Amino acid sequence: MQNTVLLEKLQEIAGKKRVSTSTADLYCYSCDASQIRGMPDFVIRPDTTEQVSEIVKLAYDNDISITARGAGTGLAGGAVPVEGGIVLDMSAMNHLVEMDLDNLQVVVEPGIVQEKLNAELEPYGFFFPPDPGSSAMCTLGGLIANNGSGMRSVKYGTTRNYVLGLEVVLADGTIINTGSKTMKSVAGYSLTDLFVGSEGTLGIITRATLKVRALPQERSVLLASFEDPELAGKAVVKVLSSGIIPSACEILDSNIIQAINAYDPHIGIPEVGAILLFEVDGTENSVHEGIEMIEQVCKSLAIDIKTAANKEERDEIWAARRLVGAAVSRLDPLRTRVYVGEDIGVPIKEIPQMLHKVREISDEFDLPIMTYGHIGDGNLHTGMCIDVLEDGDWEKLNSAADKIHHTAIRMGGTVTAEHGVGGARSEYLELELGNALDVMMTIKKALDPKGILNPGKMGV
Amino acid sequence: MQNTVLLEKLQEIAGKKRVSTSTADLYCYSCDASQIRGMPDFVIRPDTTEQVSEIVKLAYDNDISITARGAGTGLAGGAVPVEGGIVLDMSAMNHLVEMDLDNLQVVVEPGIVQEKLNAELEPYGFFFPPDPGSSAMCTLGGLIANNGSGMRSVKYGTTRNYVLGLEVVLADGTIINTGSKTMKSVAGYSLTDLFVGSEGTLGIITRATLKVRALPQERSVLLASFEDPELAGKAVVKVLSSGIIPSACEILDSNIIQAINAYDPHIGIPEVGAILLFEVDGTENSVHEGIEMIEQVCKSLAIDIKTAANKEERDEIWAARRLVGAAVSRLDPLRTRVYVGEDIGVPIKEIPQMLHKVREISDEFDLPIMTYGHIGDGNLHTGMCIDVLEDGDWEKLNSAADKIHHTAIRMGGTVTAEHGVGGARSEYLELELGNALDVMMTIKKALDPKGILNPGKMGV
Numbered sequence: 074m075q076n077t078v079l080l081e082k083l084q085e086i087a088g089k090k091r092v093s094t095s096t097a098d099l100y101c102y103s104c105d106a107s108q109i110r111g112m113p114d115f116v117i118r119p120d121t122t123e124q125v126s127e128i129v130k131l132a133y134d135n136d137i138s139i140t141a142r143g144a145g146t147g148l149a150g151g152a153v154p155v156e157g158g159i160v161l162d163m164s165a166m167n168h169l170v171e172m173d174l175d176n177l178q179v180v181v182e183p184g185i186v187q188e189k190l191n192a193e194l195e196p197y198g199f200f201f202p203p204d205p206g207s208s209a210m211c212t213l214g215g216l217i218a219n220n221g222s223g224m225r226s227v228k229y230g231t232t233r234n235y236v237l238g239l240e241v242v243l244a245d246g247t248i249i250n251t252g253s254k255t256m257k258s259v260a261g262y263s264l265t266d267l268f269v270g271s272e273g274t275l276g277i278i279t280r281a282t283l284k285v286r287a288l289p290q291e292r293s294v295l296l297a298s299f300e301d302p303e304l305a306g307k308a309v310v311k312v313l314s315s316g317i318i319p320s321a322c323e324i325l326d327s328n329i330i331q332a333i334n335a336y337d338p339h340i341g342i343p344e345v346g347a348i349l350l351f352e353v354d355g356t357e358n359s360v361h362e363g364i365e366m367i368e369q370v371c372k373s374l375a376i377d378i379k380t381a382a383n384k385e386e387r388d389e390i391w392a393a394r395r396l397v398g399a400a401v402s403r404l405d406p407l408r409t410r411v412y413v414g415e416d417i418g419v420p421i422k423e424i425p426q427m428l429h430k431v432r433e434i435s436d437e438f439d440l441p442i443m444t445y446g447h448i449g450d451g452n453l454h455t456g457m458c459i460d461v462l463e464d465g466d467w468e469k470l471n472s473a474a475d476k477i478h479h480t481a482i483r484m485g486g487t488v489t490a491e492h493g494v495g496g497a498r499s500e501y502l503e504l505e506l507g508n509a510l511d512v513m514m515t516i517k518k519a520l521d522p523k524g525i526l527n528p529g530k531m532g533v
Numbered sequence: 534m535q536n537t538v539l540l541e542k543l544q545e546i547a548g549k550k551r552v553s554t555s556t557a558d559l560y561c562y563s564c565d566a567s568q569i570r571g572m573p574d575f576v577i578r579p580d581t582t583e584q585v586s587e588i589v590k591l592a593y594d595n596d597i598s599i600t601a602r603g604a605g606t607g608l609a610g611g612a613v614p615v616e617g618g619i620v621l622d623m624s625a626m627n628h629l630v631e632m633d634l635d636n637l638q639v640v641v642e643p644g645i646v647q648e649k650l651n652a653e654l655e656p657y658g659f660f661f662p663p664d665p666g667s668s669a670m671c672t673l674g675g676l677i678a679n680n681g682s683g684m685r686s687v688k689y690g691t692t693r694n695y696v697l698g699l700e701v702v703l704a705d706g707t708i709i710n711t712g713s714k715t716m717k718s719v720a721g722y723s724l725t726d727l728f729v730g731s732e733g734t735l736g737i738i739t740r741a742t743l744k745v746r747a748l749p750q751e752r753s754v755l756l757a758s759f760e761d762p763e764l765a766g767k768a769v770v771k772v773l774s775s776g777i778i779p780s781a782c783e784i785l786d787s788n789i790i791q792a793i794n795a796y797d798p799h800i801g802i803p804e805v806g807a808i809l810l811f812e813v814d815g816t817e818n819s820v821h822e823g824i825e826m827i828e829q830v831c832k833s834l835a836i837d838i839k840t841a842a843n844k845e846e847r848d849e850i851w852a853a854r855r856l857v858g859a860a861v862s863r864l865d866p867l868r869t870r871v872y873v874g875e876d877i878g879v880p881i882k883e884i885p886q887m888l889h890k891v892r893e894i895s896d897e898f899d900l901p902i903m904t905y906g907h908i909g910d911g912n913l914h915t916g917m918c919i920d921v922l923e924d925g926d927w928e929k930l931n932s933a934a935d936k937i938h939h940t941a942i943r944m945g946g947t948v949t950a951e952h953g954v955g956g957a958r959s960e961y962l963e964l965e966l967g968n969a970l971d972v973m974m975t976i977k978k979a980l981d982p983k984g985i986l987n988p989g990k991m992g993v
Contacts, residue, residue, distance in 0.1 A: 174774060175770050175882040176880040176881050176882050177881065220723075247968065249967065249971075250969060251966075253945070253965075255879060255911050255912075255945070255946050255947050256878070257686060257911070257912055257950040257951055259680045259730050259947075259951060260948055260954060260961075260966065261991065262973045262991075263693070263726050263729065263730055264969055264972055266693075266723050266726030267723065267726065267727055267976075269723065271722050287774060289776065314635065314637065314747055315747060316749065356822055356826075358819070359822065362816055362818050366816075418713070420633075420636040420714045421636050422636050449716075450717045451715050451717070452716075485714040487715050487719075490715060490717040490718055490719065491719055492719070502720060505713075505721075506710075506711075506720065506721050508709050509709045509721070511707075512703070512709060512724055513721055513722050515980060516976060516979060518979070519978070520975060531722075
């Protein structure tokens with residue numbers, strides 16, 4: 074079918090104003106927050122499941138690639154149409170379909186921005202726990218397709234743990250519903266779990282039933298300073314195995330600390346080897362108790378421990394953590410942070426060793442690497458900054474990232490703990506998954522025999 | 534291949550004493566705790582993954598059905614070889630391969646009995662939370678294959694939430710490893726979640742990496758009596774949405790209460806419309822606080838609330854709950870409990886309505902139905918007792934079960950919340966899952982093209 078005929082068909086399905094082929098529009102949809110690029114041929118912003126189904130069917134009948142996109146905040150190219158074709162911009166499907174709080178659940182369309190859902194839930198005393206750094210922008214559909222998580226996952230788990238059911242449009246346009254409105258069901262294979270984290274390569278998510286939780290009454294934070302990251306790692310292992318479950322457990326390495334202090338000298342974080350930031354939430358009493366227990370456990374390992382005495386002090390401590398993203402680029406004004414090799418995960422007790430290796434790699438390539446992340450999950454973000462106009466720097470960046478990835482895999486870890494595989498990490502899947510990748514390919518082939526759904530992603 | 538030749542080959546793989554074709558042995562493997570029956574042709578008790586792989590490959594090459602079995606405690610026929618062939622008794626693969634407690638995980642073979650794992654973990658202050666009623670007998674492999682759960686799932690989730698990775702033998706004998714030793718990974722489709730709960734229809738689990746948790750310091754219970762189940766249901770909704778997460782939230786209906794009192798008059802449970810049993814675990818303070826909060830929330834709805842003042846009173850209250858299984862059959866000595874239609878799940882707020890419907894069905898068929906279960910998850914067990922020598926009673930039983938299943942599905946619920954589909958509930962999957970069942974079949978066909986893995990189960 075010719076592109077002009079196809080355009081007409083797409084306009085028939087979704088309405089003229091919902092379809093674009095203008096170069097400016099296409100360019101806007103050719104990237105996300107990663108280094109991956111790919112120009113689409115059409116951009117469509119459907120507003121019903123039926124439209125999505127018809128569009129996918131048309132793509133299927135004509136062997137056209139189709140890539141779903143939420144807010145484009147992805148860091149691995151998951152929403153980038155690397156083989157062209159159609160981009161389905163899901164942002165118009167942004168209705169909160171049902172608030173079913175007696176059943177501790179909501180039904181949502183995929184285009185809702187994460188924070189907006191939480192704003193809707195707050196007056197009722199509920200929240201949706203997954204909280205990626207991009208929560209002010211990212212959509213629930215993207216979060217589900219990537220199984221996103223964030224700082225709270227050490228206590229609350231990942232998005233997967235909150236998806237009770239999905240409405241999904243399959244490669245041939247068929248609409249299915251997975252899961253159940255019940256809290257537990259073992260009726261059939263867990264298709265919900267298969268689609269969560271499949272990055273749009275098996276189907277397009279058009280609706281989701283999500284579990285929500287009651288908002289904690291109280292939260293408090295503790296900041297512990299350590300001579301070196303190894304001691305910080307030991308403290309984390311001790312805290313977690315003592316039965317305390319913090320609602321966040323973050324690490325900042327010495328490079329990040331310097332960067333934050335350079336960015337805003339008023340923050341004044343102690344310039345030590347590593348800092349751990351613990352948050353505890355719950356009832357007033359349990360928060361008080363949790364913070365005390367963490368203090369006890371960390372005492373023998375830390376140089377200094379600071380507990381937030383009130384909300385102001387708590388916000389102050391968190392402010393430092395929130396600055397990380399912005400601060401990373403400030404260590405050297407000539408350098409820019411480039412998101413490559415940023416999302417490794419290792420078994421908890423390997424964290425000190427991994428931090429040590431990252432420093433070695435930083436030295437080897439003479440590349441500043443700032444490490445921070447969700448240490449309670451073993452998830453480390455290694456922010457690397459280069460002079461983007463220097464070709465040599467790009468080479469160093471990619472070599473360092475490659476070494477970081479290989480090191481994580483050798484330690485029994487993963488190349489991506491929460492950002493996704495997308496087009497950025499496909500090459501590592503064989504090494505990390507072994508012949509389980511063949512099973513992924515078998516499933517992909519069975520559910521998307523023409524390979525039209527988000528091709529060129531996840532190694533399938 | 535002739536059966537005699539096959540027997541020789543199997544003996545070559547696993548050793549003579551690990552293979553049996555004696556009628557007595559085969560008979561022992563022809564059933565589980567359900568009504569499903571099927572005689573195998575061979576029983577093999579392998580003790581290595583390599584043996585399992587070779588056996589499966591032999592079965593694959595010769596189109597022989599192969600059904601894995603743990604302890605045979607299943608209530609849906611999942612381990613029964615309804616199409617004959619080989620039963621793989623996994624109970625000899627019962628080694629605790631690795632205690633990796635700094636990483637909050639253990640590596641196990643599938644034949645370990647659930648309670649034995651917890652006995653090994655206890656001295657170190659850890660436990661593996663899923664706790665089905667059969668925990669003293671059931672194996673971890675069976676628990677994983679069925680995604681079992683039990684009383685604690687309202688707080689701790691199901692087995693799925695504790696499986697980090699699996700070693701699986703596929704239909705053609707290929708050995709794969711899924712998942713990761715990290716707490717979070719999004720590298721690839723969640724094959725782990727696909728195999729968990731697939732009841733041996735997609736592969737044979739030969740090893741698992743399981744998350745464990747620190748044992749709570751303290752636990753306590755509260756027993757609340759209600760005039761009718763509807764009020765009890767309301768109390769549950771109120772408690773859960775107030776942010777309290779009990780470690781158990783069980784209901785006993787008036788029939789069950791009578792049965793327990795008839796079984797042991799010393800227990801002396803108040804003969805009311807319904808009883809809720811809440812357990813809270815955690816630190817001493819948080820347990821105290823949780824119990825107090827539940828008391829506050831239930832006060833306006835309950836007739837009476839009793840809190841365990843000490844360990845003895847706690848054990849006394851739990852004793853009543855533990856008697857349920859034995860007591861169900863004591864309401865009428867001529868009747869026997871038959872496990873049919875026992876495992877429905879409904880959205881939490883539908884529980885009162887479901888309990889009402891169960892009573893109506895009980896009246897309609899003149900069949901005593903005793904309802905108890907994990908009301909915090911919406912999971913109700915409806916224990917039915919019949920005179921097994923009366924043909925008419927069997928008909929009534931099946932009709933009542935059918936009506937219970939249809940009612941649960943109509944309410945947005947499930948025919949099985951934790952026991953599994955097996956051969957007992959396949960017929961309902963199309964109604965419950967709709968065309969998502971086709972996706973299950975597509976996956977089954979792709980991963981087990983000859984249909985040799987546990988055929989006749991899960992509707993695939």
